[in-house]
Amino acid sequence: MRSRVSSVGLILRPSPASGFCYPDHIDRASLDALPRLPGVYRFIGHDGWPVYIGKSVCLRSRVLAHLRTPEEAAMLRDTVRVEFERTAGEVGALLLESRLIKQMQPAYNALLRMVRDTYALALDEGAAQPVIRGSGEQAPGRMLYGLFGSRASALEGLRALARRHGLCPALLGLENQVGKRGCFSRQLGRCNGACIGTETAAAHAARLRGALAGMQQAVWPFPGAVGIVERGAGLRQVHVVDHWAYLGSLDGRRRRLAAKGQELARLVDIDTYKILAAPLLGGAMELVHCTVSGGAVRFEPASCQHSL
Known part of the structure; x- marks a missing residue:
């Protein structure tokens, strides 16, 4: 649809949403389920494996933006549905995205795929x-x-x-x-x-x-592992980190760290360091000290605001 001039001289341009059609081959229910909340999304391919993983503070807007991007047509052709996992905020989304990309190695994620030691x-x-x-x-x-x-x-x-x-x-x-x-x-x-x-x-x-x-x-400025407390959108998460290694996130439903991918979890990854160093060393995060044994996490009796 081209722009036109109205009877009062205003230039009318088509809405970005006008004329947009959802790709027929991508499961519409998986798109309709996307919330306007923070989290990580996965474009799932025909074999059930992610072809692309991303994060956003608004899952729905970000995924729909992908669908409207002609340059990503090849990725969209390889996608059959979209899955997502909510996080309490941006920190959890960044950590989870980095970890999942390294675990799953999606074809269309050019960055973050390599586990880079420090x-x-x-x-x-x-x-x-x-x-x-x-x-x-x-x-x-x-x-x-x-x-x-x-x-x-x-x-x-x-x-x-x-x-x-x-x-x-x-x-x-x-x-x-x-x-x-x-x-x-x-x-x-x-x-x-x-x-x-x-x-x-x-x-x-x-x-x-x-x-x-x-x-x-x-x-690492702490004697052991710490939990980074993040709250948002009705969700409270504790991101467990030890020596700049992201071990996983816990909430009211999840009390143990997932065993899958633990071969990566203990590596000090430079991407995790870049995500956390400034706010953590600057004392801008609410922390709770904890100990980790296997997948079980035991927190100290009282959380504290840690300032370095």
């Missing part, structure tokens, strides 16, 4: 030189510092730490020491001289641990 600077008990390890590689006496999306960024993080605190790159394994003159950074005046004895090894080790301590909070 890295940290690890310092074993008694060691004087940190090494780069996966953030899930815990060991007795090992402390993890910082959180990085790649080994390369972790290495650059260690270099930056040395520059800021006058640490010796040679003792950190970043440079080769050159004779009595010390490391190259010492010659430039950027190293306090631990490589040539101006600073004792013990003093350098203490300064290293002090510098690393400032990075500790980014790894």
Whole structure:
């Protein structure tokens, strides 16, 4: 339908909904059931497996927008129905979407499909030189510092730490020491001289641990798992997270974490970190401390507003 001019000179354009027809091959009942509430939706293919997974604060509007997008015609041709799962708000939708995409690997989700590990600077008990390890590689006496999306960024993080605190790159394994003159950074005046004895090894080790301590909070600032409380649209959920790994969400109906997909749940994923880091470290979330054993979650007697 083209625009036309009315008798009083107003330009009339067709409504975006006028002339729209639901795709005949997509189950209409599954579309009519979509609420105007937050959650995650799945476009289900002919084999019963998701071809696309998305999230929205208004499920109905977002899914109908897909149906009106010509560029997504191929995805729509492969879809027979739409399923959804409500969440209390945007945080739960973001976490669930990221987890489901990694579990189910939908064909039309270009982003979020890869489980990307995170890295940290690890310092074993008694060691004087940190090494780069996966953030899930815990060991007795090992402390993890910082959180990085790649080994390369972790290495650059260690270099930056040395520059800021006058640490010796040679003792950190970043440079080769050159004779009595010390490391190259010492010659430039950027190293306090631990490589040539101006600073004792013990003093350098203490300064290293002090510098690393400032990075500790980014790894995980809690003694164990926490539940992030989110309320909205008549629903209260507790999103259980441990060391930046999203373990699942609980509500009044669901008391145990789902066993499916637990092989992914314990991985510290950079996408989960990006979703939660700013609001969690900024003290903007209502938290309750909890312990997790298998799929069972036990909460502390009283929830608390945690501020870092």
